[in-house]
Amino acid sequence: xxxxxxxxxxxxxxxxxxxASKIASGHYKVGDKIYTRxxxxxxxxxxxxxxxxxxxxLSDVGIVEVxxxxxxxxxxxxKAIDFVKEYTAIQSVNDLKxxxxxxxxxxxxxNDYLKKMLDKLIDKTHSLKAINPFIPYEIxxxxxxxxLGETISGINFWHHTAATIVAIRHDDELMMSPGPYAVITQGxxxxxxxxxxxxxxVKNYLYL
Numbered sequence: 127x128x129x130x131x132x133x134x135x136x137x138x139x140x141x142x143x144x145x146a147s148k149i150a151s152g153h154y155k156v157g158d159k160i161y162t163r164x165x166x167x168x169x170x171x172x173x174x175x176x177x178x179x180x181x182x183x184l185s186d187v188g189i190v191e192v193x194x195x196x197x198x199x200x201x202x203x204x205k206a207i208d209f210v211k212e213y214t215a216i217q218s219v220n221d222l223k224x225x226x227x228x229x230x231x232x233x234x235x236x237n238d239y240l241k242k243m244l245d246k247l248i249d250k251t252h253s254l255k256a257i258n259p260f261i262p263y264e265i266x267x268x269x270x271x272x273x274l275g276e277t278i279s280g281i282n283f284w285h286h287t288a289a290t291i292v293a294i295r296h297d298d299e300l301m302m303s304p305g306p307y308a309v310i311t312q313g314x315x316x317x318x319x320x321x322x323x324x325x326x327x328v329k330n331y332l333y334l
Contacts, residue, residue, distance in 0.1 A: 141170050141180035143213055146189055149206035159197045160190070184209075262292055262317040263325045269312055271332050279306030287327045289320035 148154050161169065166177035181198055184190040187209055191201045267274070273281045284290055294301045294308055295315040301308065310316075318328060 136179075137170075137172055138176045138179035138183065141166065141172065141177065142183040143210065144170075145180065145184060146206045146209045149189065149200055149203060150210050154200050156200050156203050158200045160200065161197070262319050263289075263328070264315055264317050265325070265328055265332070267310055267312055267314040267316065267332070271310065271312070273310050273332060274312055275309060277307050277309055278304065281310075283331075286331050287318075287320070287324055289318040289324040289328050291316055291318045293317040 145154070145160065154160060160166075163174050163177040163181065166172075166180065167174045170177065181190065181192060184198075185192050187205055188202050189200075189205045189209060191199045193199055278291055291304060291308070292302070294304045294317070296311065296313060316328075318324065320327075
């Protein structure tokens, strides 16, 4: 049988396909007689009933003809080719389906893995925050900020946000502990510390 064909299903279907493949490849020719059921069962190491079912499939589609007492006669080369093509097409569809199912299964596993990693990241972030509550938050000042050109003290930043600005980065320059007279300009990245709710307060204060 062609090595590229790998049909799943009952054993008698494999045998029928193997015989049809040999006819299609020219190993058997129209008019040749092939094995009786007892010889087939021995050759394929199956029961006589399994061999009979294989021959019945080929007989039903007109590939062979069964003569009582005379064995099995090869009847149609063309129908043998059609039979092999049909099963090969079925196998291609099955292979594609199985590949898609395998892909979905791998995707589910990867999603589960990513979820576990995300949970670990959140846990570690919370642990780190508990160890060092002064890890700064950050916000980038854009053109919509209400206080462009004003100082930190001038807008009462801490009073309205309960957050303390610990650094300001503008382009490649980083100003640590900028003090109350630092001016807020477009493009600044403000680093500030405070409680868990202060990022939302800072955003609302600067833009709402």
